[in-house]
Amino acid sequence: MQPLSAEVALTRVIAYLELSGLNVTPSVERQVLAVVLEALETDESATLDTCVRLARQRFDLRSVAMPVIAPVICRGSIGYGDH
Amino acid sequence: MAIIDDRFSNAAQQLDQCSPRPRWRSTAMARRWLLMLAVFLQTGLATNFFLSILPYKGGTYVEISMAVLFAILFAWISVGFWIGILGFCFRRVGGDRHSLLLQQTEDSLLATPLARTAVVMPIYHESVERSLGGLRAVFRSIERTGHLEHFDFYILSDSRDPDVWLEEQLVWARLCDELDAHGRLFYRRRTLNLNYKSGNIGDFLRRWGRNYLYMVVLDADSLMSGSTLTRMVQLMERHSRVGILQTSPSLLNGQSLFARIQQFGNQLYGPLFTTGLAAVQLGEAAFWGHNAIIRIDPFMRHCGLRKLPGRGLFRGPVMSHDFVEAAYMGRAGHEVWLEPGLNQSYEESPPTLVEELTRDKRWAKGNMQHLWLMFRGRGMRMAHRMALVNGIMSYLASPLWLAFLAMTTIETAHMVLFPINYFPDSHQLFPLWPQWQPHRALILISITMTLLFLPKLLAVTDALLTRRAIAFGGFLRMLMSVLIEIVISALLAPIRMLSHSRFIIEAIFNLTLRWAGQNRAGEIGWGKAFVNQAMGTVLAVSWSSFAWWLDPKFFLWSLPVALPLILAAPIFVILSKVHLGQTLRRRKLLVIPEEVSGSELLEAIGKEPDYSVAGSPFPAFEEAIIHPQVNALQVALARDRRHGPRGVHLQQLCFRCLETGPQGLSRSEQSLLATDAVSLGWLHREAWEMAPGSAWGDLIGARIRLHRVKKSQFRAAERVLRHKE
Numbered sequence: 001m002q003p004l005s006a007e008v009a010l011t012r013v014i015a016y017l018e019l020s021g022l023n024v025t026p027s028v029e030r031q032v033l034a035v036v037l038e039a040l041e042t043d044e045s046a047t048l049d050t051c052v053r054l055a056r057q058r059f060d061l062r063s064v065a066m067p068v069i070a071p072v073i074c075r076g077s078i079g080y081g082d083h
Numbered sequence: 084m085a086i087i088d089d090r091f092s093n094a095a096q097q098l099d100q101c102s103p104r105p106r107w108r109s110t111a112m113a114r115r116w117l118l119m120l121a122v123f124l125q126t127g128l129a130t131n132f133f134l135s136i137l138p139y140k141g142g143t144y145v146e147i148s149m150a151v152l153f154a155i156l157f158a159w160i161s162v163g164f165w166i167g168i169l170g171f172c173f174r175r176v177g178g179d180r181h182s183l184l185l186q187q188t189e190d191s192l193l194a195t196p197l198a199r200t201a202v203v204m205p206i207y208h209e210s211v212e213r214s215l216g217g218l219r220a221v222f223r224s225i226e227r228t229g230h231l232e233h234f235d236f237y238i239l240s241d242s243r244d245p246d247v248w249l250e251e252q253l254v255w256a257r258l259c260d261e262l263d264a265h266g267r268l269f270y271r272r273r274t275l276n277l278n279y280k281s282g283n284i285g286d287f288l289r290r291w292g293r294n295y296l297y298m299v300v301l302d303a304d305s306l307m308s309g310s311t312l313t314r315m316v317q318l319m320e321r322h323s324r325v326g327i328l329q330t331s332p333s334l335l336n337g338q339s340l341f342a343r344i345q346q347f348g349n350q351l352y353g354p355l356f357t358t359g360l361a362a363v364q365l366g367e368a369a370f371w372g373h374n375a376i377i378r379i380d381p382f383m384r385h386c387g388l389r390k391l392p393g394r395g396l397f398r399g400p401v402m403s404h405d406f407v408e409a410a411y412m413g414r415a416g417h418e419v420w421l422e423p424g425l426n427q428s429y430e431e432s433p434p435t436l437v438e439e440l441t442r443d444k445r446w447a448k449g450n451m452q453h454l455w456l457m458f459r460g461r462g463m464r465m466a467h468r469m470a471l472v473n474g475i476m477s478y479l480a481s482p483l484w485l486a487f488l489a490m491t492t493i494e495t496a497h498m499v500l501f502p503i504n505y506f507p508d509s510h511q512l513f514p515l516w517p518q519w520q521p522h523r524a525l526i527l528i529s530i531t532m533t534l535l536f537l538p539k540l541l542a543v544t545d546a547l548l549t550r551r552a553i554a555f556g557g558f559l560r561m562l563m564s565v566l567i568e569i570v571i572s573a574l575l576a577p578i579r580m581l582s583h584s585r586f587i588i589e590a591i592f593n594l595t596l597r598w599a600g601q602n603r604a605g606e607i608g609w610g611k612a613f614v615n616q617a618m619g620t621v622l623a624v625s626w627s628s629f630a631w632w633l634d635p636k637f638f639l640w641s642l643p644v645a646l647p648l649i650l651a652a653p654i655f656v657i658l659s660k661v662h663l664g665q666t667l668r669r670r671k672l673l674v675i676p677e678e679v680s681g682s683e684l685l686e687a688i689g690k691e692p693d694y695s696v697a698g699s700p701f702p703a704f705e706e707a708i709i710h711p712q713v714n715a716l717q718v719a720l721a722r723d724r725r726h727g728p729r730g731v732h733l734q735q736l737c738f739r740c741l742e743t744g745p746q747g748l749s750r751s752e753q754s755l756l757a758t759d760a761v762s763l764g765w766l767h768r769e770a771w772e773m774a775p776g777s778a779w780g781d782l783i784g785a786r787i788r789l790h791r792v793k794k795s796q797f798r799a800a801e802r803v804l805r806h807k808e
Contacts, residue, residue: 008775015787016771018794020711049772064715067259070269071235076293078285081385081415083461 009051010036016052020061031058105324105418107181111365111466114169118363121165126158132527133157136520138498145494152487159480160534163356167538170359174545179362183318183325184424195317197233200297200376202312205283207241207276209303211250213688215258217306220687222262224309233316235295236264239283240272245754248272249703249717256716274758280372281388281404292379302373305332306684308427315376315425326382326417327409329368329375330428331357335677335685337432338665339606341439341658345432347673348568351555352542357423366418367466369473372405374428378417382408385415391455395593396448403449406474407456410467429677429684435607435659436575437615440582447478447586481583488644492630495637521636539565554676564673574647574654581619581648607659609652616651623648701786704745704753707763708779709786714767721760737762741769744778 013032018024024032035058039050133153134141141150173179180186202221206214218236225231238255242248255270262268273286284300292298297319299312307330315328333353334346361368370377386408388401401407409419433439453471456463543565546552555561607615627645631638647654657663667673677685701709707717725733736756740748748756756762770779 011787012771012783015790016711019790048774052771061711064256064712064719065260066716066719067256067264068266068269069720070271071266071291071294073290074293076289076383078288078387079384080387080389081411081462083414 005047006036006040009039009048012048013051013055016055017059022059022061105366107365110181111363111367114363118162118165122158122161125161126154129157129527129530130154132523136523136527138518145490145497149487149490149494152483152490156480156483156487157531159476160531164534164538166359166363167355167541168359169362170355170357171541171545173358173362174355178424179358181365182361182424183322183328183420183422187318187321191321192314192317195320197230197313197316198296198320199294200233200299200316201235201237201291201295202299202301203237203239203284203287204301204303204305205239205241205280206251206303208244208247211247211254214303215251215254216688217304218301219258219262220684221301221307222264222268223687224684225312226309228309228313230309230313236268237287238270239287240270241276241283242272243276243754244750245757246703249707249757252717252720253703253713278388278400279402279404281401281408288379288383292383295379298377298379300373300375300377302430304431305374306429306688307374308684311425311427318422319376319378324418325420326378326412326415327370327375327419329370329419329421330425331421331423332374332428332430334432335429335675335682336688338661339434339659340664340667341436342432342434343664343667343673344568344571346675347564348572350675351546351565352539354423355538355542355545357421361421361423364421364466366420367413367464368409368419368421369470370405370409370419374430381412381415381417386411391452393455396452396590397455402452403446403474406453406470409470410456410460410463413464413467414462427684436578436655437607437611443478443583444586447583448590450474450478451587451590478583478587481580482587484580485584492626495633499633536569539569551676554679556671556674556679560671567673571658577644577647578619578651578654581622606661607655609656612652612655616655619648619651702745704757705782707757708766708770709783711767714763717757718760718763721758721763723761724759725761733759733762737765740766741773741779744782
């Protein structure tokens with residue numbers, strides 16, 4: 001049996017939130033269900049993309065701490081000696 | 084920065100003020116003359132003896148050629164023999180008083196403050212887990228010394244495959260978090276790979292070289308302890324003339340039988356040869372490209388490598404850069420030292436013979452290129468030119484040996500198939516009765532074997548006298564291991580000879596070689612081994628069949644060379660087996676001190692965390708698009724590259740990638756997309772909105788299933804832990 005579009009959307013949004021580092025508590029689950037419901041009411045044919053988009057807007061997803069990739073460049077040159 | 088600049092100029096002034104001729108130079112000269120005298124005398128006597136064995140006593144062109152080849156080859160092994168003898172003698176008297184370490188006391192070194200040092204690791208398609216896991220172990224080891232504030236770490240990537248470099252970036256970011264190394268551990272990937280590894284190092288130096296006084300170069304498989312690294316910096320601070328200080332890396336972490344034999348030989352015999360080599364080279368040693376510390380200022384001023392202006396092989400960038408950089412450092416008046424007393428410096432052996440030969444193929448070509456510099460390089464010191472000769476002969480000896488065998492076959496065929504010439508010299512009065520002298524040949528072979536094996540026996544003696552035998556499994560097991568090593572080395576010698584000969588011919592004809600990283604883990608299958616060695620096996624069968632047809636006695640003489648070549652494929656496969664290596668290890672055969680007594684570095688790389696991409700089997704490119712946190716990191720590391728026509732091309736690639744999935748793009752197209760922050764962000768957003776049944780929809784479905792499996796495994800593990808508590 002094919003899963004319902006709402007079922008797919010719910011699974012995907014919860015996975016997205018978990019992979020984004022959010023702790024999925026019962027309260028979060030209720031919010032996700034509300035998002036799915038809202039998406040279904042908005043446009044039944046585009047439930048999945050609406051859900052993902054709404055979830056990104058509604059939840060405070062942790063931003064990644066970006067390490068310093070390199071120090072400030074202190075330009076020098078390579079020489080060839082006297083030869 | 085001003086402080087570093089002052090130190091640069093102070094170092095240069097100190098060098099100018101130093102006495103014009105350091106004391107070690109006269110000692111080095113005396114030792115080298117003695118070495119040359121011993122080698123030439125020995126070679127002269129042996130060649131004379133060899134001529135007496137030949138049927139015409141050197142009276143034909145073939146015999147003259149044989150004698151010349153014999154002399155070159157004998158001189159080559161004679162150098163190794165005397166280096167080993169010297170090493171043994173110096174170790175018996177407690178080391179060479181000229182060595183840098185013995186010039187300093189423990190207190191003077193401890194009192195020497197450290198200076199800003201960059202630890203750089205150039206990588207190119209290496210195992211990310213092993214290379215960055217090794218860097219992690221080095222970082223931790225320096226941290227334990229309490230001197231971490233003097234060191235910065237740079238991962239210098241030349242990787243082109245997006246699945247490799249995206250993984251490198253991810254692991255680097257995780258290492259920064261894990262080690263709390265933000266602002267101390269950096270990552271740089273060149274988008275344009277010029278001039279191989281030396282170009283990568285040069286790129287680092289041009290950008291950040293002036294921030295540091297010293298640079299420690301590590302290979303992807305290098306390991307060095309913090310105490311050794313701090314000691315190296317202190318030695319450099321105490322000896323302002325020294326431009327490069329090279330350690331003698333020991334092999335460790337071998338798993339396959341081949342790697343374990345290599346590391347056993349390296350650890351047991353290595354100290355003898357490196358002590359001898361260091362005693363002859365003194366301040367004019369070679370640089371081996373890694374596990375060494377470099378004084379950055381003179382290196383930047385004098386060690387730029389110009390492209391070779393010749394033709395064929397001798398045109399383009401210098402491939403084997405290290406020996407040349409040492410020569411240029413010497414030319415600029417700086418010293419290059421090999422210090423065998425600096426222990427806890429390690430690297431790994433290639434796991435299989437195939438990998439070793441793949442590496443040798445690059446090195447052979449690189450070393451042959453040095454012929455140009457040897458003859459045309461201006462101002463280089465004789466000792467460094469000799470180091471180039473040494474590198475060239477490491478590979479050129481093989482085709483010379485092959486030519487010698489060919490000459491021997493021609494000589495035998497001439498004796499058997501053609502009428503005997505009793506008057507090879509047109510002016511001779513009496514006939515010559517040509518005859519082989521097999522008993523004298525046996526004596527000569529015994530002498531040659533002595534030259535090859537006596538240093539190994541001396542290394543065993545040295546281990547016994549210094550009570551190191553226990554670290555090699557005890558006296559009897561050490562002897563057994565030496566026997567295994569000698570037998571396998573004898574089997575490998577003809578295989579290496581034939582392969583190196585092929586590499587030299589390829590180098591001369593300047594065939595294109597692939598510059599790829601080592602496979603540091605895999606075993607070899609039978610198919611690959613047979614294909615790899617088919618030509619050698621066919622040649623060996625043909626040669627020994629011809630020898631049998633000529634003379635059964637000659638056939639017997641051919642067997643020590645022909646048999647290993649005929650059995651090359653099984654030898655390759657058996658030596659690559661990890662379980663054989665581990666079985667011998669459990670029986671304490673072929674063990675090394677680090678395995679018997681323990682090593683914090685070895686344990687650290689054994690316990691490295693799982694750095695595979697997000698702990699998932701997904702390729703890094705897919706993970707960079709799917710995983711929200713990984714995507715955020717990769718977007719932050721990428722740039723906006725949508726300027727001009729490239730923007731249109733990138734958008735087209737994005738559409739294609741979204742429609743067909745990653746499989747619809749080539750590696751270079753994936754790489755291009757992954758360097759563009761806008762594309763990565765757009766693909767991430769769009770992919771998550773794709774319905775099941777589409778390329779990305781299915782990939783996301785698979786990723787979610789994996790996530791759930793991992794989550795349930797994690798919860799199960801948590802329950803077990805709680806239950807235990």
